[in-house]
Amino acid sequence: MADHTFDLVVLGGGSGGYAAALRAADLGSRVALIEKDKLGGTCLHRGCIPTKALLYSAEVADSVRDAEKNGIIVSFEGVDTERLAAYRDSVVARKFKGLEGLVRARGITVVQGSGRLVGPSSVAVGDDVYTGRNLVLATGAVARTLPGLELGGRVITSNEALQLDSIPSSVIVLGGGVIGVEFASLWRSLGAEVTIVEALPHLLPAEDEAISKGLERAFRRREIDFRLGVPFRSARETESGVQVTLDNGDEIEAELLLVAVGRAPVTAGIGLEDAGVQLERGFVVTDERLQTSVPGIYAVGDIVAGPQLAHRGFQQGIFVAEEIAGLAPTVVDDALVPRVAYCSPEVASVGLSEAEAIARYGAESVSAVSSYEYSLAGNARSEILGTNGVVKIVRLADGPVVGMHLLGARVGELVGEAQLTVGWEAHPEDVAPFVHAHPTQNEALGEAFLKLAGKPLHAL
Amino acid sequence: MADHTFDLVVLGGGSGGYAAALRAADLGSRVALIEKDKLGGTCLHRGCIPTKALLYSAEVADSVRDAEKNGIIVSFEGVDTERLAAYRDSVVARKFKGLEGLVRARGITVVQGSGRLVGPSSVAVGDDVYTGRNLVLATGAVARTLPGLELGGRVITSNEALQLDSIPSSVIVLGGGVIGVEFASLWRSLGAEVTIVEALPHLLPAEDEAISKGLERAFRRREIDFRLGVPFRSARETESGVQVTLDNGDEIEAELLLVAVGRAPVTAGIGLEDAGVQLERGFVVTDERLQTSVPGIYAVGDIVAGPQLAHRGFQQGIFVAEEIAGLAPTVVDDALVPRVAYCSPEVASVGLSEAEAIARYGAESVSAVSSYEYSLAGNARSEILGTNGVVKIVRLADGPVVGMHLLGARVGELVGEAQLTVGWEAHPEDVAPFVHAHPTQNEALGEAFLKLAGKPLHAL
Amino acid sequence: TLIDPTRRSRVVSPIVRRIAQEAGFDAAHLVGSGPDGLVVKSDVEAAIAAMKPQQQASA
Numbered sequence: 001m002a003d004h005t006f007d008l009v010v011l012g013g014g015s016g017g018y019a020a021a022l023r024a025a026d027l028g029s030r031v032a033l034i035e036k037d038k039l040g041g042t043c044l045h046r047g048c049i050p051t052k053a054l055l056y057s058a059e060v061a062d063s064v065r066d067a068e069k070n071g072i073i074v075s076f077e078g079v080d081t082e083r084l085a086a087y088r089d090s091v092v093a094r095k096f097k098g099l100e101g102l103v104r105a106r107g108i109t110v111v112q113g114s115g116r117l118v119g120p121s122s123v124a125v126g127d128d129v130y131t132g133r134n135l136v137l138a139t140g141a142v143a144r145t146l147p148g149l150e151l152g153g154r155v156i157t158s159n160e161a162l163q164l165d166s167i168p169s170s171v172i173v174l175g176g177g178v179i180g181v182e183f184a185s186l187w188r189s190l191g192a193e194v195t196i197v198e199a200l201p202h203l204l205p206a207e208d209e210a211i212s213k214g215l216e217r218a219f220r221r222r223e224i225d226f227r228l229g230v231p232f233r234s235a236r237e238t239e240s241g242v243q244v245t246l247d248n249g250d251e252i253e254a255e256l257l258l259v260a261v262g263r264a265p266v267t268a269g270i271g272l273e274d275a276g277v278q279l280e281r282g283f284v285v286t287d288e289r290l291q292t293s294v295p296g297i298y299a300v301g302d303i304v305a306g307p308q309l310a311h312r313g314f315q316q317g318i319f320v321a322e323e324i325a326g327l328a329p330t331v332v333d334d335a336l337v338p339r340v341a342y343c344s345p346e347v348a349s350v351g352l353s354e355a356e357a358i359a360r361y362g363a364e365s366v367s368a369v370s371s372y373e374y375s376l377a378g379n380a381r382s383e384i385l386g387t388n389g390v391v392k393i394v395r396l397a398d399g400p401v402v403g404m405h406l407l408g409a410r411v412g413e414l415v416g417e418a419q420l421t422v423g424w425e426a427h428p429e430d431v432a433p434f435v436h437a438h439p440t441q442n443e444a445l446g447e448a449f450l451k452l453a454g455k456p457l458h459a460l
Numbered sequence: 461m462a463d464h465t466f467d468l469v470v471l472g473g474g475s476g477g478y479a480a481a482l483r484a485a486d487l488g489s490r491v492a493l494i495e496k497d498k499l500g501g502t503c504l505h506r507g508c509i510p511t512k513a514l515l516y517s518a519e520v521a522d523s524v525r526d527a528e529k530n531g532i533i534v535s536f537e538g539v540d541t542e543r544l545a546a547y548r549d550s551v552v553a554r555k556f557k558g559l560e561g562l563v564r565a566r567g568i569t570v571v572q573g574s575g576r577l578v579g580p581s582s583v584a585v586g587d588d589v590y591t592g593r594n595l596v597l598a599t600g601a602v603a604r605t606l607p608g609l610e611l612g613g614r615v616i617t618s619n620e621a622l623q624l625d626s627i628p629s630s631v632i633v634l635g636g637g638v639i640g641v642e643f644a645s646l647w648r649s650l651g652a653e654v655t656i657v658e659a660l661p662h663l664l665p666a667e668d669e670a671i672s673k674g675l676e677r678a679f680r681r682r683e684i685d686f687r688l689g690v691p692f693r694s695a696r697e698t699e700s701g702v703q704v705t706l707d708n709g710d711e712i713e714a715e716l717l718l719v720a721v722g723r724a725p726v727t728a729g730i731g732l733e734d735a736g737v738q739l740e741r742g743f744v745v746t747d748e749r750l751q752t753s754v755p756g757i758y759a760v761g762d763i764v765a766g767p768q769l770a771h772r773g774f775q776q777g778i779f780v781a782e783e784i785a786g787l788a789p790t791v792v793d794d795a796l797v798p799r800v801a802y803c804s805p806e807v808a809s810v811g812l813s814e815a816e817a818i819a820r821y822g823a824e825s826v827s828a829v830s831s832y833e834y835s836l837a838g839n840a841r842s843e844i845l846g847t848n849g850v851v852k853i854v855r856l857a858d859g860p861v862v863g864m865h866l867l868g869a870r871v872g873e874l875v876g877e878a879q880l881t882v883g884w885e886a887h888p889e890d891v892a893p894f895v896h897a898h899p900t901q902n903e904a905l906g907e908a909f910l911k912l913a914g915k916p917l918h919a920l
Numbered sequence: 921t922l923i924d925p926t927r928r929s930r931v932v933s934p935i936v937r938r939i940a941q942e943a944g945f946d947a948a949h950l951v952g953s954g955p956d957g958l959v960v961k962s963d964v965e966a967a968i969a970a971m972k973p974q975q976q977a978s979a
């Protein structure tokens with residue numbers, strides 16, 4: 001048994017863990033980063049990156065189908081799944097190489113293997129023990145399923161969905177959250193018949209209702225089927241596929257069933273409880289500065305309850321490294337973490353939905369919160385792209401913008417502006433003097449701000 | 461001769477004029493808007509909108525050509541110029557209809573005809589005289605040419621270029637400014653051989669040199685030819701095309717010559733001098749609050765020297781309407797007007813180039829200004845889109861960001877975030893706490909801010 | 921005291937910083953009510969409101 005001593009030991013090399021390691025090394029710490037699989041974790045290998053590569057191929061397929069409308073004459077001959085896979089893998093490989101290079105350049109010791117907490121400051125990997133003045137837990141999350149629904153065969157998760165070597169002719173997607181709608185959109189673009197089953201009354205139920213409804217309209221136009229507000233009851237494999245029964249007795253059949261009902265934190269069997277790290281429903285409990293119940297042990301990323309997003313992991317990882325270095329960084333506010341769903345049309349948001357804002361600020365008076373929806377029909381660039389959608393801005397009366405909600409092709413890229421607006425507590429009046437570039441889609445944000453500031457230009 | 465009295469009379473119904481009219485009407489004024497051609501002016505009918513529609517078709521053509529790489533198998537069968545034109549015209553028609561609706565809804569009196577100043581508060585259109593307590597001049601600009609270079613035949617401007625009923629096999633583009641590089645990019649995507657001739661040493665010479673150089677590299681890869689730093693000497697039509705001779709004696713030949721050497725203000729022959737409105741090199745002279753030398757007469761848009769952009773016209777139009785209404789609006793700072801070139805790759809910027817910042821702030825000490833270039837090679841979303849480029853941020857030492865400069869596919873949409881950052885005088889440290897959504901292109905801005913704030917994440 | 925020049929509270933918004941600057945003080949010198957002592961817009965606005973009667977009194 002060999003002992004290795006570091007300033008910081010990070011367990012898990014995904015978005016949260018590697019961000020903590022990179023930033024700590026940058027600040028002068030000697031860092032060990034323990035990873036049982038591949039550096040980059042879910043996001044790089046089985047999450048953000050491969051899905052977004054495939055979704056871009058889907059976007060290309062859609063634009064090819066519409067190309068004639070734009071005067072570009074093409075014939076669509078199908079999807080080459082081998083090239084699709086090669087493209088997806090090449091993007092992942094290049095980012096992976098970049099990450100390995102970064103980690104090497106910062107002098108981080110990468111330990112390959114499965115780690116287990118063996119005390120308040122030590123992690124064992126096989127016979128080796130890695131001791132740090134501080135530990136960061138970043139073991140991430142894995143797809144969960146519903147009680148009674150066994151994974152395997154034609155019942156798959158995003159992991160298998162990403163590795164399929166053909167496009168299914170039909171799919172049932174269980175769960176209308178981000179991962180569900182992204183796969184539904186992807187498969188539809190590549191030719192599949194898709195049905196989404198969601199127990200809550202809306203697709204993307206965490207988003208502002210106006211956005212969910214708009215997405216539902218758009219999906220309806222794309223002939224993506226969905227059953228909302230009906231819980232799943234059971235599924236069974238048939239000869240040719242999977243048959244799903246809903247709680248209302250309805251039966252649906254398809255070639256595959258994708259289970260996308262959420263992701264469970266990976267916190268069992270790695271010695272957390274023994275070391276005194278408090279858990280709640282499987283998530284690691286932390287204070288607002290991300291310290292666990294054991295002083296010196298921090299947790300970041302998907303194992304900390306909240307939005308399971310890679311950039312939240314980055315931000316928390318950076319935070320913890322700076323916190324340990326005594327830099328007293330700014331607390332990460334989950335409400336200010338931007339959210340993007342890369343389905344077609346895209347959804348992007350930051351801050352509070354209208355309902356959340358009213359719940360928080362509108363208790364005393366209904367006029368405490370106001371909102372405005374600017375239709376992309378008024379936006380020239382969206383017209384050029386042939387997309388519909390909406391920009392919804394939620395503000396406090398005579399107060400700052402507290403939420404921005406976007407729907408439409410490519411609006412994911414507008415979330416940076418939305419994030420700074422909400423994060424910096426801008427009033428629409430602060431944005432109004434800055435007339436946006438014409439003809440851009442970000443002009444739609446500009447128009448919505450102008451309207452909220454009482455100065456509509458291209459709107460009534 | 462009939463007399464008509466209004467609160468405000470606006471001469472010219474382009475971006476600047478109609479914005480002034482809309483905002484003034486909104487603020488309760490009775491407004492006459494005089495337009496000799498079509499409401500919407502250059503931008504809507506011969507500028508921003510039709511070019512961006514065609515450039516989107518060009519983008520579709522490019523993505524079709526690359527589609528195989530993404531696993532989408534298509535065969536490219538060519539450009540259908542009739543459908544291309546129909547698409548372009550349908551976008552313009554829909555925006556035109558929207559604008560007419562807006563102008564009608566705000567109760568603006570539209571006067572069809574050519575107007576001429578006949579006093580300090582009156583404009584004559586044929587036999588009618590329109591008198592306002594205030595006048596706004598907004599007659600816009602038209603393409604200019606070089607001395608000795610006559611327009612006509614195979615020597616065309618953007619007006620004719622937009623109406624071509626076929627894609628030329630080869631084109632020489634005279635002028636490497638925004639309009640020049642956009643047409644060069646468009647035609648190249650649609651199959652033409654293109655040569656740009658620019659007397660200054662760089663394409664987009666008004667942009668930060670790093671961006672110009674990056675664009676030149678990208679155009680070289682696209683096999684767009686260019687001759688920089690060599691003035692044009694002469695051109696003559698041949699049987700099959702146009703032959704251009706450069707100052708160094710080089711000769712180039714192509715089917716067409718597009719003259720894109722700038723746009724001259726439309727200020728002659730409309731009674732301005734007689735009414736006492738001072739001109740300088742053809743532009744209307746105004747104070748910083750856009751009032752001309754005649755009290756009560758204002759000028760907006762391309763006739764006022766400065767960046768000739770539609771949204772600057774909007775902003776100035778809004779400003780003047782509010783100024784007249786006594787709202788004391790914030791002065792429009794030309795340096796904060798965002799700029800986008802919709803070539804492939806796109807260019808977007810706001811604020812000062814590094815050279816401009818050094819000239820303005822760095823006189824005493826070289827360390828007064830610092831900058832950072834983040835390569836899009838580090839950005840996952842750009843990798844997915846298959847684009848190269850750079851985000852360059854210029855800041856003052858321990859001070860605000862004063863310029864942002866972007867190159868890469870789709871970066872035009874990032875200019876909204878850049879505009880607020882520069883406009884609100886944010887420090888990189890203000891942005892750093894807001895980790896951007898992954899994987900977006902706006903994350904590249906986030907990374908650049910992190911680096912400038914001394915906290916690089918995905919960078920060395 | 922409301923404004924303490926030795927205080928270094930956190931400010932992340934250029935807008936918040938500017939409103940304070942225009943009112944003649946540094947937002948970082950306030951006690952912040954945001955997460956972890958962050959100075960938010962309403963803190964600056966409250967400070968400005970609290971300063972007003974004082975200014976009138978001294979004028």
Ligand SMILES: Cc1cc2nc3c(=O)[nH]c(=O)nc-3n(C[C@H](O)[C@H](O)[C@H](O)COP(=O)(O)OP(=O)(O)OC[C@H]3O[C@@H](n4cnc5c(N)ncnc54)[C@H](O)[C@@H]3O)c2cc1C
Binds near residue numbers: 011016040114179310
């Ligand atoms: C299909 C899909 C699409 C997604 N798309 C997006 C998106 O577009 N944008 C976005 O922001 N987020 C997206 N996410 C979410 C994102 O992937 C996660 O939020 C992010 O990966 C969480 O980072 P993490 O560091 O907490 O965990 P992970 O990335 O899961 O990393 C945890 C790492 O720890 C390792 N590990 C676990 N236990 C041990 C152990 N005992 N010893 C050693 N190593 C261990 C694992 O091997 C893994 O590499 C997506 C997720 C999925 C599944």
Ligand SMILES: Cc1cc2nc3c(=O)[nH]c(=O)nc-3n(C[C@H](O)[C@H](O)[C@H](O)COP(=O)(O)OP(=O)(O)OC[C@H]3O[C@@H](n4cnc5c(N)ncnc54)[C@H](O)[C@@H]3O)c2cc1C
Binds near residue numbers: 438439474503512599
């Ligand atoms: C090819 C091209 C592409 C462009 N692309 C962009 C872009 O992507 N983004 C951008 O921001 N800008 C772009 N521009 C610039 C933009 O079009 C102009 O900045 C904008 O139109 C200026 O608005 P304006 O109101 O000053 O003038 P104009 O739009 O030129 O409008 C002036 C109007 O006045 C009318 N008029 C003139 N004289 C009289 C008279 N005596 N009586 C009555 N009416 C009169 C004209 O008919 C015209 O309608 C582009 C320009 C061109 C040529």
